[in-house]
Amino acid sequence: MLFIVIHQVYELWFKQVLHEIDHVIVLLDAREPFRAQHSLKRVLTILKVLVAQLDILETMTPLEFQSFRERLEAASGFQSDQFRQLEFVLGTKSQAAIDRFADGGRARAALALRFRAPTLWDAFLRYLSREGYAIPTALLSRDVTARVEPSADLQATLIDLYRRDPQHAEMCERLVDLDEGLQEWRYRHVKMVQRTIGAKIGTGGSSGAQYLATTLMTPIFPDLWEIRSRL
Ligand code: HEM
Numbered sequence: 001m002l003f004i005v006i007h008q009v010y011e012l013w014f015k016q017v018l019h020e021i022d023h024v025i026v027l028l029d030a031r032e033p034f035r036a037q038h039s040l041k042r043v044l045t046i047l048k049v050l051v052a053q054l055d056i057l058e059t060m061t062p063l064e065f066q067s068f069r070e071r072l073e074a075a076s077g078f079q080s081d082q083f084r085q086l087e088f089v090l091g092t093k094s095q096a097a098i099d100r101f102a103d104g105g106r107a108r109a110a111l112a113l114r115f116r117a118p119t120l121w122d123a124f125l126r127y128l129s130r131e132g133y134a135i136p137t138a139l140l141s142r143d144v145t146a147r148v149e150p151s152a153d154l155q156a157t158l159i160d161l162y163r164r165d166p167q168h169a170e171m172c173e174r175l176v177d178l179d180e181g182l183q184e185w186r187y188r189h190v191k192m193v194q195r196t197i198g199a200k201i202g203t204g205g206s207s208g209a210q211y212l213a214t215t216l217m218t219p220i221f222p223d224l225w226e227i228r229s230r231l
Helices: 004-029 031-054 064-071 079-088 095-099 106-116 121-129 152-164 166-197 207-212 221-231
Strands: none
Touching: 004 031, 004 121, 031 166, 064 166, 079 095, 079 106, 079 121, 079 166, 095 106, 106 121, 121 152, 121 166, 152 166, 152 207, 152 221, 166 207
8 A cells, every 4th residue: 555655646746846847947938037946946845755755665674565566567667657757858868768658658648748848958048048148059959859968168158157147046056956856866766775675676677776876876957067166
């Protein structure tokens, strides 16, 4: 019961987070920075809850989990299309992730749509460009299906923004909070996996904790991290 309930709770919050991020993008496009930041704050607050509620699942011992694990068969976190949608809207896109979902299904269609749509970072850069910041044109017209790559020219602009524009620097800090928050969730999830199943393979067919460890420490907004040592 606990295992089912907690996964349903996560999916509900993922739904809300996706809704809020879509709204942040609309607000940035409408040049409404304060309202955008307000919605972003709500996302960050939900993210804290998402990390904290892992404590509840960690009350389940390895033996308790083992007592029903076989019945999960191939069911896995890999089937959470909303988590993949969240990764996509934040810039971590992958065709392979889409291919896991059945052709013609709701999940695949939703993911395919997000794959082709601009990310939160694209919306933010578009917004900054309209505010008069020198955003490289290559970034404004980039292939949005590709991962967000760091850019030296953009970093120069961001350093200038941090030094001279506290309002927008604050918005950048909220994006760093979001990035750090998701990394925190990944870290807590992998520790929970290690304490529950050790080094066993995942029900979704991956190497388990070993695979999950490869997803840690990969920032969503690399430029916002790279400028730190030069501020
Ligand atoms: C004892 C509890 C849990 C265990 C042992 C566990 C284990 C795993 C494992 C081994 C994977 C790697 C994929 C695979 O081969 O299956 C995975 C992925 C994943 N799990 Fe869990 N999990 C647990 C709880 C949760 C909960 C509560 C959530 C909430 C949403 C969740 C969400 C995910 C997601 C989204 C992925 C994909 C991550 C990625 O590819 O980066 N898991 N999990």
